Amino acid sequence: MTEQTKIELIKELLINDNENExxxxxxxCMNCNWCLVGNCFQINGEEEIHSPNFCPKCGTKVNEVITKKKQTSIYLDVDVAEKFDEEAKKHGKGFKSELINALLRKELEKEV
Ligand SMILES: [Zn+2]
Known part of the structure; x- marks a missing residue:
């Protein structure tokens, strides 16, 4: 019996200790909804990605990683873009996408 599950990427966090990120x-886990952590170490620009290959909660083998993300191109006004970059530096990776998603969701859900 080979039970397999998919896992979905839900959040990326960046921890900075001045030298290494x-x-x-x-x-x-799509099987039991357990949250698992995959580590990605970025040292001296070299990137090693370790994504989980089994779920520690239900013990199911992971056969697919889902990222429900879609890349898109938008054009920002220069003043907006500058503030956006500034703010992103303070908050780290993933901030831009999170902010845009939150704002758009709020705005677009008004119409529904
Ligand atoms: Zn699981």
């Missing part, structure tokens, strides 16, 4: 990726 450690990126933590949080995944959700």
């Amino acid at each position: 450690t990126e933590l990726s949080l995944y959700k």
Whole structure:
């Protein structure tokens, strides 16, 4: 019996200790909804990605990683773009996408 599950990338966190940046990726097991962490270490620009290959909660083998993300191109006004970059530096990776998603969701859900 080979039971398999998919995991979904739900959040990326960046931890900075001045020298090294450690990126933590949080995944959700589609089988039991358990949150698991995959580590991605970024040291001297070299990137090693370790994504989980089994779920520690239900013990199911992971056969697919889902990222429900879609890349898109938008054009920002220069003044907006500058503030956006400034703010992103303070908050780290993933901030831009999170902010845009939050704002758009709020705005677009008004119409529904
Ligand atoms: Zn699981």
